[in-house]
Amino acid sequence: MMDTETNVDEKPRQGWFGKNLRRNFLAGLLVLVPVAIVIFVILWFFHTIDGILQPIIRLFFGRTITGLGFAITFVLIYLVGVLASNIVGRRIIQFGEWLVCKLPVLGQLYNAAKQAMSSISGLSRTKAAFREVVLIEYPRKGLRSIGFVTNEIIDSEGRKLTAVYLPTTPVPTSGWLILVTEDQLIRTDISVDTAMKMVISGGIASPPELGARVDGSQGS
Incomplete structure (x- = not known):
């Protein structure tokens, strides 16, 4: 017992x-x-x-x-x-950048890298900075990727195309640039800083709501 x-x-x-x-x-x-x-x-x-x-x-x-x-x-x-x-230093650097930009291929690479770093660091004073956070149906139908709107252009048929930068996780300095029409964008109300934290953390540091519909219709 x-x-x-x-x-x-x-x-x-x-x-x-x-x-x-x-x-x-x-x-x-x-x-x-x-x-x-x-x-x-x-x-x-x-x-x-x-x-x-x-x-x-x-x-x-x-x-x-x-x-x-x-x-x-x-x-x-x-x-x-x-x-x-300082003023003198900026002049020297601007002259050096001017020389680099005159070089074929290297000039384009330098400009692209500079704009990307300025946008990600938040130091950009031009329109090249990330303007808005959107969702894109990528890399296949049914999946959504976070993207940053960088520019808007008009194609030969007069349609407005939005340039969207799709960063990679956890290093957002590498990624893809895609051009999409307005109906392919799902707009959100989250800030660029919040979206960048999501990308770097692999989604761990995510807001409770995206402020966008992801059922195939465009967000408000």
Whole structure:
């Protein structure tokens, strides 16, 4: 009789222990996995940037100095920013950009990259910046992708086409440019910053509502 009572008491304890172990383990994962991802990205970025100047560092110092390439790169970026913030520096940079833009292919690549970075960083003062967040039926019927309206053009038949940039996850600096007609757009009321967070987080940082209908009809 006592053995039966003991077994009955042990089962709830084992169940509680298992649930508690699982809950605490998952809680630990929720904390450590994002931290590990951030650390991995930081280390990857550090080693990538640091490795760019290491051949030059070895040439001058005769050996590799870990971190020096990253430090030099950081200082160079800062100095270019300081240079671009004053009148004389802007003139010099504008002249250099003018020379680059005169080069075939490279000039177009430079302009496209500059406009994309300006739009994503929010520093753009021109109409090239992302204007609106929309949904596009892409890459196939029934699926929706987040897009950023960048421009509006008129085709040879007089139809208005909207240029939409479709970013990739989790790196929004790469993506596709598509031209769509008005009836292919599903407009939303979410901000560019919110949509960018959605793209970078893979949808984890999403608003509770998109403010758009995704049943095949255009949003209001």
